[in-house]
Amino acid sequence: MAAVAGATAAGVCLAVGSASAGTISGPLYRDPTSAVVRWVAANPGDSRAAVIRDKIASQPQARWFANFNISTAQSEAAAYVDAANAAQQIPVLSVYQITNRDCGGASAGGAPDLNQYQSWVSNFSRGLGNRTVIIILETDSLALLTCLNSNEINARNQAISTATRTIKSANPNAKVYLDAGHSTWNSAGETANRLRAAGVQYADGFFSNVSNYNPTSSEANFGRAVISSLNGMGISGKRQVIDTSRNGGASGDWCGDDNTDRRIGMYPTTNTGDSNIDAYLWVKPPGEADGCRYTAGSFQPDLAFSLANGVPNPPTTAPPTTPPPTTAPPTTPPPTTPPPTTPPPTTPPPTTTPPPTGNGCSASVALNQWSGGFTASVTVTAGSADINGWTVTITLPSGAAVTGVWNAQASGTSGTVRYTNVGYNGHVGAGQSTNFGFQGTGTGPGATASCAAA
Structure with a gap:
């Protein structure tokens, strides 16, 4: 049952950019007359x-x-x-x-x-x-x-x-x-x-x-x-x-x-x-x-x-190149409202575990920080042999808390958080990579990552 001009299921500017996994790329239209x-x-x-x-x-x-x-x-x-x-x-x-x-x-x-x-x-x-x-x-x-x-x-x-x-x-x-x-x-x-x-x-x-x-x-x-x-x-x-x-x-x-x-x-x-x-x-x-x-x-x-109410604002930086979290960054220009007075967001370099030399895996974290929150894109890379499951341990800075995760299962929300693969991304070929991500509140830079193969 879809509501007219909006729907309810029953029972229930910028140049076009590069593709990002799907078959569509570029910013979506924000209607100024909505x-x-x-x-x-x-x-x-x-x-x-x-x-x-x-x-x-x-x-x-x-x-x-x-x-x-x-x-x-x-x-x-x-x-x-x-x-x-x-x-x-x-x-x-x-x-x-x-x-x-x-x-x-x-x-x-x-x-x-x-x-x-x-x-x-x-x-x-x-x-x-x-x-x-x-x-x-x-x-x-x-x-x-x-x-x-x-x-x-x-x-x-x-x-x-x-x-x-x-x-x-x-x-x-x-x-x-x-x-x-x-x-x-x-x-x-x-x-x-x-x-x-x-x-x-x-x-x-x-x-x-x-x-x-x-x-x-x-x-x-x-x-x-x-x-x-x-x-x-x-x-x-x-x-x-x-x-x-x-x-x-x-x-x-x-x-x-x-x-x-x-x-x-x-x-x-x-x-x-x-x-x-x-x-x-x-x-x-x-x-x-x-x-x-x-x-x-x-x-x-x-x-x-x-x-x-209570949902983090969309970040003001460009969106990450991995699946957006529960409140993903927008791909459209910001609204014509006064700019925020907070400092601009920063994107720190990724933190990485040493490259594996055997049957193990490594994990690197790329963080996208904005005022009050952050998103993290984590890349899991297999060593010289295939792996059939992985666990990534993330140690978060004090005060940081995870609010959403995609392409993984999380255990914990603060301090040391363990992420394990889901059914479709546990197998990673030798030297190949897969990704997952999470969103959090607080400050993300300083997070460290380690990876263990199943």
Whole structure:
């Protein structure tokens, strides 16, 4: 169930840079006319404004195309894409027009029938230009099918497949992703079957966790399983994008209108460091309601403040070249707010254990410090023989505490912290490397690392 102009899963400028594991590189578009930016501008004296400005309004978010109007579809798409192109940034467009949307739930609406849906898609596609755009095509359309009979499901699949090809034909540089629900909804195998039926072979991949709260690590594991299932069907080369707009806190009940234990997750970026994941996106704009307590899709400052309160600000340095942590550095220019008065962040040289000469491993740490916090990228390198598991011991400076980790399992949060491999990165070939990372509060420089092979 996706909230109009923001989604709720049921059950639930700068030149383009170099690629970073996925197939997309470059900064994402921050819309200066979004609901949260307008609210901040209109309420400078509100006690919540600074937090919402620094941690939400500063970030790129998806624009939802959810109001059905065939005659304006092209001009609306073109206006948004042209603005992003002028800023030399990549726009994210969430198309939410499928007939019988949300099975008549809080976000009901969309095209009256599938013929009109195709007319809307055709006009919309003409406004996409010829540069990179990211299309989130029809949230919940494949994960939520309970209200459709078999003929209606077949017709929907055909409509989504046709829409994908229409968009790709109009703009060959468009990146189109289809609905995969999320990791606690349908199984990976069932999700792959639905994606295949809807023409994922014509798309760039799939999206997951839109408007939901599942941890990024769970979604990444789910995505790998979906990709594996697709590969088994002869459909290769597909990648995932993950909505991290509010998965930095507790998971559970899908509706966030009354929850105070939710937090924004990773800041949006195309710099994922994961070859299976093209981007971490804020598809559901933080602060937009789910439709339980407030009107679906309406911006509510109390929800935005709750999501952002207590979360570290995005760092002001360039993002690391490894997967971003729970609050990853942004890839867009900073907002037009006064610059901070704190000293500029520093990036100390990495600390390294001696290179292994036998069956062991070494670990090097690259730190990215900003006011009040840091991220660490750790490289694990095997010696002259393969290793099949590793443990890295990090000794943190006094006062530093780990708040998030990716691509490893952590034991402890301060002092001496041990990180062990997860299932997919335990094997490291002789002389080869793998990476993991963590985020913390306090001061990171001075951390030391050692590595032991299993």
